[in-house]
Amino acid sequence: MTGNVNHGVNSLITEDSVVLYWDKPENGPAVEYRIYVDGDLAGTTGKTHYSIRNLQADRGYRVEVRRWTGSGEDGIARLYLRTQAKRKRLDITRAPYYALGDGRHMNTEAIQRAVDDCGPGETVYVPAGVFLTGALRLHSDMELYLEKGAVLQGTDRVEDYLPRIWSRFEGTEMECYSSLLNLGVLDHNKGYTCRNVVIRGMGTIDGGGKKLAEHVIASERERLKNELAALGDRISECEKPETISGRVRPRLINLSNCQNVRISGLTLKNGASWNVHMIYSDGIITDNCRFCSEQIWNGDGWDPDSSTNCTIFGCVFCTGDDAIAVKSGKNPEGNRIGRPSRHIRIFDCRSQCGHGITIGSEMSGGIEDVRIWDCDMSRSRCGIEIKGTKKRGGYVRDVSVRDSCTARVLFHSVGYNDDGGGAEKPPVFERCKFENVRITGEYLEDQDGWKPCVAVELCGFQEPGHELRDIVFRNIRLGKPGSADRQAVSLQFCENVIFDHVSTG
Template sequence: MTTKTGFLFRAVPRAYSLTVYWDKPETAGASDRYRLRIGDRVIDGIDRTFAMIDGLDPDTEYSVELSLQRRTRTEPEALAAATFRTAIVKRMIDVTAAPYHAIGDGRTLSTDAIQRALDDCGQDEAVLIPAGVFLTGALRMRSHSELVLAEDATLQGSADPRDYEPRVKARFEGLEMECYASLITVGELDHTVGCTTEDVTIRGKGSILGGGAELMHRVIDSERIRLRDELARLGEAIHEYENADTIPGRVRPRLIDVNNTRGFTLDGLTVGRSSSWNIHMTYCEQVVTCGCTFESVGVWNGDGWDPDSSEDCVLFDCRFHTGDDMVAIKSGKNPEGNAIGRPTSHVRIFGCSSSSGHGVAIGSEMSGGVEDIRIWDCDFAACRYGIHIKGTAKRGGYVRDVTVRDCAIAAITIHAVSYNDDGEGAGSAPMFERYRFEHLDVLGRLRTENGSDRPTTAILIRGFDDPEHWVRDVTLRDIRLGAVPDGSGRIELANCRDVRMDGVSAVGVVTTKVD
């Protein structure tokens, strides 16, 4: 592979196509385009940092060259070159065929049949969910396995908590504990080792949907009964938690929970309606999610995509309609997160949009550290918050080296928070440092739960009380504030240092009071 130092240039392989993706060059302008050359074939005028190359042969190497086509130059500028191999054509294991006989009528529980197919899946095979609605409880995937959902196929999670037993070790809101098994679990959680599972793919044009709000409420109600004595002993300390459902809600299953896995791909699906987070990756490496739609409106903690103490995670060309964060980047909670000390690092998010939900959050569970987060070419204008970097004074850890470019965002918030602050402290406040925000429309508009809009602070930077833990080294360049009805050009700074502004302009009109 030939690339500029540190330049990401990779591909998602399929049997007859490649989806190639790459970092956005620092110098790329809004009118610049990209060109791909594959042998004698040229694809030019590409206006995003990813493109599908179709019409290819299976199990074949292709040399691909990437160039930047600048509006001001006649000759393209070489960026990268690499050789990618398409996937083999795998034998499909149809879960409705013998000896599995799964039934896709939406009523018959097919957990055992689908699990047997997954257990039988070899490296040159893939499990196929054909058209239909296949009701299932918890499933597990192992190394070198692949699950394919055909168009009009739905893997539908049960709403009965018993279908997600026995409980398994998992991490929720920064704490390792026994939780109900997720609809699909990949790998086994163990912070003392590296990746023990590898090469797992879930793809297709179908849907994976969880038990949703019904499963959420049933789990919480059942767990509240089981924990009634513990909850009673907390007394007034219960107010340190987000709400009365926080503790009993921590054992809810996720939709897809990936643990200690190197090489996990989620490609092309509609996913959602989990009873909590949808896609959660813990202690993982080399995660790619592309071409997906996330649906979880109406679910408390209905996050879309949550990398947690994981590295090299890429998300692109996805659409979000979530009931909480579209993305939440995490790394554990004090003091356990500090002791485990596994940061989330090298995350790339680009070409995504959201029509609801809170936006991209970093924290508040970030005690293991978060670094090298890059976001570009995204539309978060309809989110409730936008870019939201947060931590409590108990957390310890750090969030550093975050870059956001060429996006539309509801607001930018970097601040200390007091909620979700239960448990023993880590001994020091977090360090928030080295942030760069460039070429952005920041609307200063908060979307309320009922869908109406009101002005809010466009940029809020407020660090911790200790001067050693103020937010520091922030660049705001070429930013338009407001520019929409009910937008705001307000900036608030407190407990911060080395904040640089260049080309920041307030162009909107505040029509009502800023909250």
């Protein structure tokens, strides 16, 4: 993958495609963007990304992005881009690998050999078929491509995800089972250990799902039975009785200390816990993917954790927990490590079910500069939620949500996942802005359908100096037609909250 930046327009380049994306202007009328390739109009979009397909390998193209406002065109970028040279395919079904896509034979060793052999300018190619596998370990400067109809199918056997690796789950560094795809080596004191990887195509990466999660939890509860019994009543500080045993579950894709990784075009489903988890990483870009994990406990879609410059766009979510969750560690370890998540971009994403977009609850290292636009979280349980516990410490600041629709907006303290020693001071939530947002005041419960709710619930912390502060709601529409008699807004422990041009119904 190579990239260019020209007047804020970024490009993701492969041998046969270019994906352009850019930040949405802060102000101004709605616009149409026109994309020209070698002087000819390639297409138009009202979104802030555009894909150019079916290009020739190793060829230069002149690309222009122009903005149309109704009164004329305004050029915002001119780029000269060259597609990558044709990559050599390492087909996992051919010699010397001979993987079998029948859904029955184990292919871990065969696929891993192809991965190990893959050098710069080469691609591990997965053709159509169901390829049963355990944990795989990717490396720098490689590409993994899944053809349409190809499935990397993770098993539900615990032993296929050994050895355990150093990772982080729910804010605490610990040994966890290897994920289905593993990139990098975790170390918060070191730099990046894996770079320049592309995972793309039209296929599916499918984890061991609920069965694998249950098998891991049962195995871990047996291993920890004495320690769990010694906790006694303190076990209630956890989210569920199985919380501690469940923290070692593998992810679907785990990225530790990684830089410049792209995940594109795939269906990502049924991790035993979170699906895509990036820790101490930078420049992780995910585009045009579908996330499916609706039956999975902790089945988050995309979780940047103490990571920077991470971008996701054009994705659809149907998840068993948060669609997206931005995190930065949990007290007390997260306070000590102190690595924030910052410069996160989320746009043109849509939830079909699940909890929506969340910041926290593990946010002890701090979270700042999160930009969300053109997203639809109306079909979710929590909408857009910023949360922590009184113990967390840390901060969330400079969050912007624009031109979006959501079930509700929540700032609050939660009472679960609260084990571990507390920070000296509560968190600070501040400097957040919501503009041109429809907040329906109706959420989608996982099993029970639609339920009414307070559209905007704002609650800071009671200690002086830790109130929720400097929050702006501008050009907001609350509720649906006929819902004007419901309570629309709730505020507690807040300071300097501004509502400007708010309507109801």
